[in-house]
Amino acid sequence: MRSAAQDSGGRTRTVSRWRLLPWAVVALWAAAMALAGPSAGRLGDVQVNRAVDYLPASADSTQVASIQDALPGGESTDLVLVYHRDSGLTAADRALADRQTAEVAAGHTLGAPPRAVPSKDGTTLMYPVSTTEPGQDDEARTALVDDVRETVRGGDGLSVAVGGPGALTVDAQKVYGSLGGPLLYTTVAVVAVLLILIYRSPLLWLVPLGVAGVADALSMGVVHALNRAFDVTVTGQSSAVMTILVFGAGTDYALLLVSRYREELTRAERPHEAMAAALRGCGPAVLASSGTVAAGLLCLLAADLSSSRGMGPIAAVGVLCALLAMLTLLPAVLVLLGRRVFWPLVPVYGSEPRRRSLFAAMGGSAGRRPVAVLVTGGVLLGALSLGVLNLPGDLKQEDSFTTKPDSVAAMATLADAYPGRSSQPIAVTTRTERAAETLAQVRATEGVAAAERGRSGGGWTELSVTAAAAPESAGEKATVLALRERLPGSHVGGPGAQQMDLETAGTRDLRVVVPLVLLSVLLILIALLRSLVAPLLLVAAVVAVWGASLGIGGLLFEPLLGLKGTDPGLPLLSFVFLVALGVDYGIFLMHRVREEARRGAEPTEAALTALRTTGGVIASAGLVLAATFAVLTNMPLAGLVEMGFVIAVGVLLDTFLVRTYLVTSASVALQRRIWWPGALSRTPEAPAPRAPEPVEAP
Incomplete structure (x- = not known):
């Protein structure tokens, strides 16, 4: 038998190890940050944000861009200098325009001298300009556009703007480059305010927020390494979403852990004992939910769009x-800080944990009329989904900004002054030996206003084609399709063709990736919950939430947010995020329902107890996640605004309607059948009555 002294010595050594372990963990993280920090700071250097960088390598317009890069001078930068006066251009305006465009030609190597194209109403002069001077260097291209903008200036009622594909690309890169700071600061501020309101502590909110910041820096370093090692496409959009996910999902996991830790502190005398119990209690659910999210996101590797395919591993x-x-x-960190981190609401050892009554009341209403609640919720989600029919059409390049940079102002002026004429070229690349024949075929194609031969090199020749229709209109699309049909062996690209290829690839990805996501998530849920019915219920619920969220977007995008089109990647990306994150919360709830059922609770009691014990923390987590994605609605790019809006609305619907009412009602209505065909679906047999023991006669 062990002596009291031996027991005391063993406990002392155990306590000493627990005291050293947190310091060791902090030291390991400090070392990891020292390694990842330099790479994290260089993540912005590897971002690509041209439309062609989002496309699959097999797309026709991507082939054009690749051939252009190999031609003498590399990829061309196409600009349009726009001079406009509402009352009509004067002779002095035209003379100023000629002088300034001549200065641009003198300072840069242009493909041809700038030539004025006047509008019919006499209000506008358009000077198409093309140069290969900057090559493939983004900084040089930005410097070129900035220099041209410094050279061409108006005044006294004369407006001058620089538009065209090259200017649109530069303005987009500037917007993406400016996202990092404002996005991070706004996200941190939003999460900080919510954590202060949730924890009501002047110190506690700093801990999960600081840890999330460390995780964000580590993720940036890891993604930079992935880009260098495996050429993973990194865009401004994927970087922004990764930051949102780190703070949103990370704070969710922190809320679950801290809530359980606070509860265990009332049962355990020492913080390390309470933390060990908290990790045992909520750790499996957090691991399962995060694994499900990562698996769903990695399904994006099957996407054709380079941007979506890169988004999968980056978000994961x-x-x-x-x-x-x-x-x-x-x-x-929490163990090192001890109980005082919860001040002024410090959990006292031996006290009763506080329970919130709001979710008990919600669960009560769902438990009394489960079928009625289910039908009402289903009808509501179905009605909201009809708003999808009102989604605006495909997003044009000039409508992709929520603000109005110089390039967009130029394109708007051109659209008004030159109705029915394209202001951006269609690029056709053909084998040099067939260039003359191809040029003749292009000029004979319906919808082509003009075509001229461009550069040659490496066996390829570039043709610059002007469509008779406005940019990205139905007429220009018809012209691109006609050229592709008429010119086998050649490639047709340019801004309009790139948008068409984006839409085609987005449709294909939706058809391929959605079933993969559903199947992977369903299989993980079946393995986790040991059931077929509960996983099908959870997956059906999150799909309904996705449809309703897109429907709300269709009702509000244009009337409320002023968005004139829908980003081609929105349906797929919003589906992946809402399914993965929605199932995340479903796991938290159903894991607790299953835990209560295994303890012997009746189905109704198990569902209501799970909602009462997890409802508060799930609601807090949902609010934080929705708020972090809502930060994207303040960004100056329509694609990010749409994604942030749809996912934020979806998370709120999932948190306060689906998890609280519909899943709980379904659990009550289905009773044990929700665990079919698992062991919990069978009614436990009542124990056989014990036979009376024989009594000896006196």
Whole structure:
């Protein structure tokens, strides 16, 4: 038998190890940050944000861009200098325009001297300009556009703007380059305010927020390494979404852990004992939910669009870095700070944990009339989904900004002054030996206003084609399709063709990736919940939420937010995020329902107890995640605004309607059948009555 002294010595050594472990974890994270920090700071250097960078390598317009890069001078930068006076251009205006465009030609190597194209109403002069001077260097291209804008200036009622594909690309790169700081600061501020309101502590909110910041830096370093090692496409959009996910999902995991830790502190005397119990209690659910999210996101690797295919691993890295930080660094810091981190609401050992009554009331209403609640919720989601029919058409390049940069102002002026004429070229690349024949075929194609031979090199020749229709209109699309049909062996690209290829690839990806996501998530849920019915219910619920969220977007995008088109990648990306993140919350709830059922609780009692115990933290997590995605609605790019809006609305619907009412009502209505065909679906047999023991006669 062990002596009291031996027991005391063993406990002392155990306590000493627990005291050293948090410091060791913090030291490991400090070392990891020292390694990842330099790479994290260089993530912006590897971002690509041209429309062609989002396209699959097999797209026709991507082939054109690749051939253009190999031609003498590399990819061309096409600009349009626009001079406009509402009352009509004067002779002095035209003379000024000629002098300034001549100065541009003298300062840069242009493909041809600038030639004025006057509008019929006499209000506008358009000077198409093309140069290969900057080559493929983004900084040189930006410097070129900035220099041209410094050279061409108006005044006294004369407006001058620089538009065209090259200017649109530069303005887009400037917007993406400026996102990092404002996005991070706004996200941190929003999460900080919500955590202060949730925790009501002047200190506690700093801990998960600081840990999320560390996870964000680590994820940026990892993504930079992935780009260098495997050429993973990194865009401004994927970087922004990764930051949102790190803070949103990471804070969600922190809320679950801290809530359980606070509860365990009332049962355990020492913080490390309470933390160990908290990790045992909520760790499996957090691991399962984050694994499900990562698996759903990695299904994007099957996408054809380079931007979507790169988004999968980048977003998964964000989720996994957040998980790692919240299950290692956060517990270590909380244990080191002790109970005082919860001041002024410090949990006292031996006290009763506080329960919130709001979700008990919600669960009560769902439990009394489960079928009525289910039908009402289903009808509501179905009605909201009809708004999808009102979604605006495809998003044009000039409508992709929520603000109005110089290039967009130029394109708007051109659209008004030159109705029915394209202001951006269609690029055709053909084999040099067939260039003359191809040029003749192009000029004979319906919808082509003009075509001329461009550069040659490496066996290829570039033709510059002007469509008779406005940019990205139905007429220009018909012209691109006619050229592709008429010119086998040649490639047709340019801004309008790129948008068409984006839409085609987006439609294909939706058809391929959606079933993969549903199948992978469903299989994980079946393995986790040991059931077929519960996983099908959860997946059906999140799909309904996705449809309703897109429907709300269709009702509000144009009337409320002023968005004139829908980003081609919105349906797929919003589906992946809403399904993965929605199932995340479903796992938290159903894992607790299953836990209560295994303890012997009746189905109704198990569902209502799970809602009462997890409803508050799930609601808090949903609010934080929705708020972080809502930050994207303040960004100056329509694609980010649309994605942030749809996902934020979807998370709120999922948190306060689906999880609280519909899943709980379904659990009550289906009773044990929700666990079919698992063991929990069978009614436990009543124990056989014990036979009376024989009594000896006296």
